[in-house]
Amino acid sequence: MCKEKITGADILMRSLKCEGVKTIFGYPGGSIMPVFDALYGYTRGENRTFDHVLVRHEQAAVHAAQGYARVSGDVGVCLVTSGPGATNTLTGVADAMMDSTPIVVIAGQVGVDALGTDAFQEVDLVGVAQPISKWSYQIRRAEDVAWAVSRAFYIARSGRPGPVVLDFTKNAQIAAAQYLPVKVDSVRGYVAYPMLDKRQVARAAEIINNARKPLALVGQGVELGNAHNELTEFLEKADIPAARTLLGLSALPSEHPLNVGMLGMHGNYAPNIKEQECDVLIAIGMRFSDRVTCNLATYARQAKIIHLDIDSSEIDKNVMTDVAVVADCKVSLPAITRLLRKNSHREWRESFMPLYDMEYEKVIRPATLPESGPLLMAEVVNAVALATQGDAVLVTDVGQNQMFASRYFKYGKKRSMVSSGGLGTMGFGLPAAIGATFGAQDRTVCMFCGDGGFQMSIQELGTIMERQAPVKMILMNNNYLGNVRQWQDMFFDGRRSFTSMLNPMYCDIAKAYGIPYGVVTDRAVLHAEIDRMLSVKGPFLLECAVKEEDNIMPMTPPGKSVDEMMLEI
Amino acid sequence: MDTLYTLLVYSENLAGILNQITAVFTRRQVNIESLNVSASSIEGVHKYTITAWSTEDQIKKITKQIEKKIDVIKADYYTDDQLFIREVGIYKLSTPEVMNNPEISRIIRKADARIIEVNPTFCSVIMSGITDEITGLYYALDKFNCLLQYTRSGRIAITRSTVEEVSDFLKKQEENTTGHGDR
Numbered sequence: 001m002c003k004e005k006i007t008g009a010d011i012l013m014r015s016l017k018c019e020g021v022k023t024i025f026g027y028p029g030g031s032i033m034p035v036f037d038a039l040y041g042y043t044r045g046e047n048r049t050f051d052h053v054l055v056r057h058e059q060a061a062v063h064a065a066q067g068y069a070r071v072s073g074d075v076g077v078c079l080v081t082s083g084p085g086a087t088n089t090l091t092g093v094a095d096a097m098m099d100s101t102p103i104v105v106i107a108g109q110v111g112v113d114a115l116g117t118d119a120f121q122e123v124d125l126v127g128v129a130q131p132i133s134k135w136s137y138q139i140r141r142a143e144d145v146a147w148a149v150s151r152a153f154y155i156a157r158s159g160r161p162g163p164v165v166l167d168f169t170k171n172a173q174i175a176a177a178q179y180l181p182v183k184v185d186s187v188r189g190y191v192a193y194p195m196l197d198k199r200q201v202a203r204a205a206e207i208i209n210n211a212r213k214p215l216a217l218v219g220q221g222v223e224l225g226n227a228h229n230e231l232t233e234f235l236e237k238a239d240i241p242a243a244r245t246l247l248g249l250s251a252l253p254s255e256h257p258l259n260v261g262m263l264g265m266h267g268n269y270a271p272n273i274k275e276q277e278c279d280v281l282i283a284i285g286m287r288f289s290d291r292v293t294c295n296l297a298t299y300a301r302q303a304k305i306i307h308l309d310i311d312s313s314e315i316d317k318n319v320m321t322d323v324a325v326v327a328d329c330k331v332s333l334p335a336i337t338r339l340l341r342k343n344s345h346r347e348w349r350e351s352f353m354p355l356y357d358m359e360y361e362k363v364i365r366p367a368t369l370p371e372s373g374p375l376l377m378a379e380v381v382n383a384v385a386l387a388t389q390g391d392a393v394l395v396t397d398v399g400q401n402q403m404f405a406s407r408y409f410k411y412g413k414k415r416s417m418v419s420s421g422g423l424g425t426m427g428f429g430l431p432a433a434i435g436a437t438f439g440a441q442d443r444t445v446c447m448f449c450g451d452g453g454f455q456m457s458i459q460e461l462g463t464i465m466e467r468q469a470p471v472k473m474i475l476m477n478n479n480y481l482g483n484v485r486q487w488q489d490m491f492f493d494g495r496r497s498f499t500s501m502l503n504p505m506y507c508d509i510a511k512a513y514g515i516p517y518g519v520v521t522d523r524a525v526l527h528a529e530i531d532r533m534l535s536v537k538g539p540f541l542l543e544c545a546v547k548e549e550d551n552i553m554p555m556t557p558p559g560k561s562v563d564e565m566m567l568e569i
Numbered sequence: 570m571d572t573l574y575t576l577l578v579y580s581e582n583l584a585g586i587l588n589q590i591t592a593v594f595t596r597r598q599v600n601i602e603s604l605n606v607s608a609s610s611i612e613g614v615h616k617y618t619i620t621a622w623s624t625e626d627q628i629k630k631i632t633k634q635i636e637k638k639i640d641v642i643k644a645d646y647y648t649d650d651q652l653f654i655r656e657v658g659i660y661k662l663s664t665p666e667v668m669n670n671p672e673i674s675r676i677i678r679k680a681d682a683r684i685i686e687v688n689p690t691f692c693s694v695i696m697s698g699i700t701d702e703i704t705g706l707y708y709a710l711d712k713f714n715c716l717l718q719y720t721r722s723g724r725i726a727i728t729r730s731t732v733e734e735v736s737d738f739l740k741k742q743e744e745n746t747t748g749h750g751d752r
Contacts (some may be wrong), residue, residue, distance in 0.1 A: 126585060131592045135639045136585075151751060155639055184748030189581060189642035195745075313633035380573060 005176035008142030009038035012168070012422060014105070016180050017042075017049050019458055021077050023438045024069060025061040029081025031108030031121055034173040039079075047129045053438065053467060056459040058085050060431035061455070062092025065103045067435030069096075070215070070418045071393055071443070073226070075156050076435065078490040082110060083121030086167070087128070089390035091425055094132040095162045098422025099247060100224060102161035104152050110169040112140050124341045125167045134162030140169050142177035150184040159192035160311040161224055179293040191527040193281040194312065196327045198336055204282075204306045204323045211280035211304075213348045214240045217263060217292075220247035220258060220421075221309060221329050223287015228414050231284065232256065237345045241352060243271035245286045246406055249331035250416035260352050263290045265556045266403040269363075269565060270355035272556065275300050278562040282306045285329050288318040289422065308332050362567040363553050367489030368408060374547035375523050377401065377476045381408040384446055387530050392444040392472075393418065393436050397429030399483040401476050403552045405448040415440075427456025433471040444472060444534065451477045451503050461513040464539045472533050473541045479503055486551050490560075490569065510541045572623040575654070575726055576632060576648045578617040579609060579735050581640040590617060590641070593634045599623055603656075603723035610752065611736065614642060618725050643735045652726040658682075658703035659720050661693040666715035667692060673713050679708045691717055700724075 006014075012035055016024075028036040031567025042049045055061045058080045065076030086107035096103050110119040129136040129227045135155045142411055145168075152164040186192075208214055223233050228251060235242050235252075241260045242252055246267075252259050259266025263275075275281065281303040286292070293299040296318060307321040308329050309315070315324040325332045367378035381404050384392075396402040396419040406419060418436055420428040433447035452473050463472055485499040510517035516536050518529045520543070533540040556565045587606060594601055602620040609616035621628065628646045636644040664687065666675045674739045677684065682696035696706060703721050710716050728734075 127588065130585060130589050131596070138584075147751075184751045185743070187639060188742045188746075188750050190639045191742075311637070313630070313637045317630060317633075 003178065005178055007034065007038065007140070008145050008168075008175055008177065009034040009112045009173040009175065011142060011145040012173075012178065013038050013042050013049070014181075016077065018181055018183075019075070019113045019120065019149065019153045021052060021075070024077045024079050025055055025435065026052055026079030027055055027061055027081070027085060029085045029108065029121070031082035031110055031170050032080065032085070032168070032173075034170065035079065035106070035168065037497065050069065051438070052079075053434070053463065055431065055434075057109060057210045057457070058088035059427070060434070060460045060463065062089040062096070062103065063107060063425075063428050063431035064438075065105075066092060066096050066099075066101045067395060067432030068439035069101050069103055069435075070432075070439070071415050071436045072363065072439035073415065074439070075153055076101070076439075078103060078105045080105070080107050080270070081121065082108040082125070083123050086125045087123055090128065090132065091423075092199065092419075093129060093165060093388045095420050095423040095425045095428065096163035097132050097134065099420065100161050100220060101163065102155050102156040103163045104166065105163065106168055107168045108173070109138065109167045109169045112169050113171070113366055115169070119557075122164030123150045125165065127461050129165040134164045136165040137256060138169065139172050140168040141387055142172050142175040145172065145177070146180060146182045150182045151187065159190070161326045162473050187455045188221045193328050194310065194326045196331055197325065198335075200323055201332065201335045202339060203338050204325055205325060207280055207306060208238055208240075208336070209341050209343070210337075210387065212345070213278045214238065214280040214282060214345065215274055215278035216240045216242040217281065217283045218242050218244045218248045218251050219247065219285050219286025220251065221286060222248060222251035225328050225330040226308070227283060227328075227330040227333055228252075230330055230337070234337045234340070237337055238340045239345045239349070240282065241274075241345070241349050243267070245292055246419060248286060249406060250411040250414055254411045258349075260355070262407060265294060266407065266552050266554065268356070268407070269359035269554050270352040272562040272565045273355055274352060275405055276302065276561065280301050280304045280306065281504050282308070284308045285297050286335070287308070287314050287403060290318070291316060293561060293562070294556045295561045307313070333361065336539050337535060357420045359554065359567060370523075375526070375544055376550055377404040377546050378476075380520070380526065380544045380546065381405050381448065381525065382477055383526050383530055385410040387527070388444060388446060391465050392416070392446045393440055395419070395429055395433040395436055395445060395447040397447075397449035398424045398426045399453060400550070400552045401448045401450040401453070401482075401483070404476075424452040429453055430457040430460045430471070430473070431463075431510055433473070434460060434467075434469045437469045439472055443458040445470065446472045446474060448474045448476060450482060451475065451479065451501060452481045458509070461509065461515060465513040465515060470538050473539070475506060475541060475545045476541045477503060477543055478504070478546050478550065480548055482550065483513070483552070485549070489549075506541065506543045515539050515541050517541045517543070519545070572648060572680065573620055573622055573748070574628045574648065575652055575724060576617070576619040576621070576628070576635070576644060576646050577726065577728070578619065578635055578644045579611070581613050582613055582615050582641065583640050585618070586615070586638070586640055587643070589638050590619070590635055591665060593631055594621065597631065599627065599631065605723035605725050607725075608737075611739070614735070617745040618723065620724050643738050645734060647726070647728065651729055653729060654699055654724055654726045655697050656700055656703055656724050657695065657697045657722040658706060660707065660710060660716060661718035662692050662694060662710065662715045663717055664689055664692050666713060668714055673710065673715055676706070676709050680709070683705060
């Protein structure tokens with residue numbers, strides 16, 4: 001036990017060490033200077049404890065922390081100053097809340113005496129962060145630092161994970177207090193891991209045992225609960241075809257025989273059609289997002305719905321359930337599996353095949369293996385997927401690039417999918433990929449983005465340069481904000497309101513940052529350039545000049561039912 | 570069809586919780602009809618009594634979202650028949666008008682209201698009851714053109730249930746967790 005008094009900033013360092021933090025993404029500023037001063041001693045020499053990654057914009061710090069958390073399963077940490085530094089993180093906080101990502105944002109704040117005086121760089125961070133974070137707290141005394149940090153990490157990583165914001169007043173950073181290590185492992189108003197209800201487990205098992213056409217919907221909950229084996233045992237015992245949500249894509253390997261594709265507006269055709277035909281729908285760690293259900297009023301009306309989720313507020317939120325099993329799926333899945341009969345649904349499973357074949361002929365083959373015409377986004381993703389063989393981590397930006405990348409990438413390992421699903425944050429990809437390279441240092445990180453999203457975080461090339469973060473950037477440049485352009489063409493009479501973009505010379509930008517660069521305008525060199533990108537140690541920017549007016553298909557138009565999905569326009 | 574629901578919410582005594590609770594209503598554009606906040610019978614625990622017109626489906630979701638807040642200990646929704654309910658009305662009347670019209674005093678007595686202060690200018694009347702009783706007295710007095718001021722409190726309520734949900738929940742939490750580190 002340490003009897004001497006140290007500063008609040010030093011207590012923060014010791015508390016972060018105590019939580020096992022290794023990497024911090026941050027940006028210094030006035031109100032967080034005492035913390036950065038303490039950090040100085042913890043990032044060099046014998047006492048080196050943390051690797052601090054200096055980003056170029058605070059929003060990138062939080063997205064990098066998200067990318068780090070998503071691939072590693074650890075809490076991502078982000079350190080910024082007050083006022084604009086703090087508000088710049090809010091998009092990432094909201095994003096992490098939507099996508100259940102465990103991060104802790106530590107922001108400086110003016111001293112307690114200056115609070116409420118409209119002091120320089122003062123903003124009511126807790127007030128604005130509360131509705132978009134799992135927990136927000138203002139640390140006003142050095143004595144509270146150890147407790148607040150431990151509580152923050154416990155809340156961020158337990159139950160349904162999420163973002164926590166700590167607003168660290170300057171006086172608390174400077175004041176001295178004794179450091180008494182704290183390990184919070186429960187909060188009385190908060191049930192992180194609900195007790196499994198055995199009756200619901202039995203009811204779920206009975207319905208699944210009697211199902212003729214069961215369909216499982218696999219979400220990110222399986223990844224967050226680290227329940228990959230439990231999932232495959234469950235699926236295999238009862239022989240249930242499984243579709244994955246966007247964020248659940250790497251919860252089940254692409255090559256698993258029971259995988260029937262991706263859900264959602266631009267997902268695969270078969271699972272979308274079959275959602276309207278199955279007799280039992282088993283949702284596992286997913287939240288029935290509107291991108292998945294499309295028209296709720298007609299969604300899976302014929303099916304009995306079983307919903308497994310750790311968050312009871314998700315039950316009956318969008319889709320009314322017949323049986324809800326509220327628990328960690330690491331616990332609920334094996335409990336249900338034990339009560340399942342070994343079963344076979346061969347005929348039902350095989351009924352997905354003709355639909356897959358239709359999609360393959362009408363969409364997948366023409367998109368991934370075109371013989372002539374301009375380069376296509378799907379073709380690029382498919383080529384990268386072939387070259388990486390299911391070993392790489394996929395990071396996407398938002399828009400058409402995200403849908404093409406998620407559809408055509410191959411997922412062989414868990415925690416391989418990083419994308420802004422709920423909030424749909426353009427500019428997420430590049431910084432999240434930086435974070436992913438720190439969170440999964442032994443893996444290849446492939447980041448797909450469009451010319452729009454790339455420029456929203458383009459300053460992070462500076463971070464990549466400085467740290468030589470080995471991000472394989474695949475810029476699919478179509479000189480358009482492609483997804484909005486597609487919607488304008490489909491639903492706004494082709495009035496392309498501000499969706500075409502004049503682009504800079506990306507080769508010159510790459511050169512300015514000293515980042516190796518390649519360009520593909522002709523498909524003849526696509527594979528060779530991808531191989532070059534993957535063989536280069538460190539970062540690489542591969543610009544692919546893709547078809548300007550490509551559409552992401554299939555698509556369920558807004559307001560339509562999942563089975564009204566269109567294979568072609 | 571909208572029904573008047575009463576939410577009973579229990580929270581830790583930390584700054585900003587009321588804000589978090591009301592934000593759940595704001596986000597869904599549901600108006601709070603009345604709100605009362607006070608210490609509860611459990612030490613360190615605050616109690617919020619909130620009424621709102623809503624559908625059951627909506628109020629259920631609102632309740633779950635409120636309970637999801639880390640420092641909210643418990644949130645439940647009730648209909649009027651599940652609660653003992655009280656509100657308070659205070660009426661400031663013109664003394665000359667009251668003196669002029671004996672019917673006013675009769676109405677006050679009949680309503681079981683109490684006169685708590687009298688001076689030559691005004692007299693103050695207080696009554697507790699359910700909403701209809703308090704507004705009923707208001708309308709009755711208003712007819713005589715004697716009202717100077719009128720105010721009605723938010724609702725306070727306790728459950729008619731024989732189960733003490735909050736204490737039981739806290740007890741269960743204490744048994745199931747170490748409670749280590751948190752304060």
